[in-house]
Amino acid sequence: MIGLPARLSSRTGPRPQLFAGALALLLYLSGASAGSAPPDAHEILRRAEAVRNPAVDYAVDFTLEVTNPSTAWKERRASYSMIARGKDDSFILLREPRAFHSATVLIHDGSYWLLLPAASAPLQLSPRNILDGDIANGDLARGNLLSDFTPRLVGTERVRDEDCFVLELQRAAPRALSPRIVCRISVKRFFPRQLDYYGETGRLLRVATYEDYRKGSLGLRAMRIVVDNQVRPGERTIMSFTNLRRFDASRFRFTVEGLTAVRDAAKVKLGEDLEARLEDLVPLLAPARP
Numbered sequence: 001m002i003g004l005p006a007r008l009s010s011r012t013g014p015r016p017q018l019f020a021g022a023l024a025l026l027l028y029l030s031g032a033s034a035g036s037a038p039p040d041a042h043e044i045l046r047r048a049e050a051v052r053n054p055a056v057d058y059a060v061d062f063t064l065e066v067t068n069p070s071t072a073w074k075e076r077r078a079s080y081s082m083i084a085r086g087k088d089d090s091f092i093l094l095r096e097p098r099a100f101h102s103a104t105v106l107i108h109d110g111s112y113w114l115l116l117p118a119a120s121a122p123l124q125l126s127p128r129n130i131l132d133g134d135i136a137n138g139d140l141a142r143g144n145l146l147s148d149f150t151p152r153l154v155g156t157e158r159v160r161d162e163d164c165f166v167l168e169l170q171r172a173a174p175r176a177l178s179p180r181i182v183c184r185i186s187v188k189r190f191f192p193r194q195l196d197y198y199g200e201t202g203r204l205l206r207v208a209t210y211e212d213y214r215k216g217s218l219g220l221r222a223m224r225i226v227v228d229n230q231v232r233p234g235e236r237t238i239m240s241f242t243n244l245r246r247f248d249a250s251r252f253r254f255t256v257e258g259l260t261a262v263r264d265a266a267k268v269k270l271g272e273d274l275e276a277r278l279e280d281l282v283p284l285l286a287p288a289r290p
Contacts, residue, residue, distance in 0.1 A: 041151040044165050047190035048183070049146045051220060052210070055086050058218055059247035059278045061095075064137060068235040081270075081278050083247060087144045089254035093266050093278075102270065104263040107142055108254050110175025115263045122259050137239055139177055140195070140208050140225055145169060148176040156187065159194055163187040178205070192222065204230045217246050247278065251285045261285055 039047075060082050067075040079096040090107040094100050106113040106122070115122040149169035157166050164184040171179045180202075184194040191213060197206040206229060210222035221244060229235040252258065265284040270276045 041153040041167055044153065044185055044190065045146060045149075045151045045167060045169070045183070048185045048192050049087075049144075051190065052192045052222070053087055053142060053144065054218060056218065057083075057085050057247050057249040058245060059083050060241050060244040062239055062241045065238045065240070066235065068229075068232060070232075070234055082141075083249055083252060083278055084142065085249040085252065085254055087142075087147070089249075090142050091252065091254070091259070091262050093262070093270070095270070102263055102266040104259060104266060106254065106256065106259045106262075108256075110144075110148070110173070113256055113259055115259050117263070117267070122256055137225070137227060137237060140206075140227065141239070143177070145181070145183075148173040149181065151183075157184055159184045159186075162193065164193050189220075191220070206230060216244050218244060248282075251282050253285075 061080070062082065063077060063079045065075065065077050077096070078094065081093045081095060083091045088107075088109055090105075092105040092107070094103040094105075100117065102117045104115050106115075112125040113122040114125055148171065150172045151167045151169050153165060154168050155166045157164050164186050167183040167185060169181040169183060178197045179200055180198040182196040182198075183192065185192055192210045194210070195208045196204060197208070199205045206227055209226045209228075210224075211226060212222060212224040213220050214223050221241075223241045223244070225239040227237040227239070229237070252262065262281065262285070265281040268284060269280040
């Protein structure tokens, strides 16, 4: 019988629930056709990543709503637009609040660069800058778990009345922000359901829950991610995605030099019009270099 390590079982509920999850996994495996191998940890993660972070070009708009009753501001909201190329390259443009409109973030090969609206040069963000700020949420949507971590199947668990595989991911690439992630992935459809992110000291930092799966031009995708901050108890971030669509990113250079061109094009075309489209940036960009 496949069970959970002791360090996981303290967070996974009563022991009968654990036994039920293990039994569900055994039933799943026994139901496989003769001669077919059950999915291993790498295959489970591969199928989950095809849903969470597909290797295609696309664009999406999203909002961040952050609440924390223990702070003076209580709640705040920001809106963004994102262009993604494959699994590793992204531009994220800030649309609101207006004071920071057209600030742009480049995510390239695990590095993060920020270019503010009036800045002459971008700033490379350190891992601490990323983990301590809202930009950490970009890692939830765009971190490349398949290439940056080594997965291990450690058991099953019931998550909101659904049987889930439990994978423990260990950092395999220096660029990965977290040394360890525990993933709950649905047995039936391989949907990511919950990802727990741990820090260098072993402390649980964030719990991300993937919700509201909808079918669109990119297949089934979670349109809402709820992040509970374990370092600042009571702080919750809700990421809501809209207008997810395929997007031709061939004119965009996902480099530090290309970051300035995208920011400047956003200033001209997006302006203060929150309804303006990312597609309107393309005519202002020079052809991408091979």
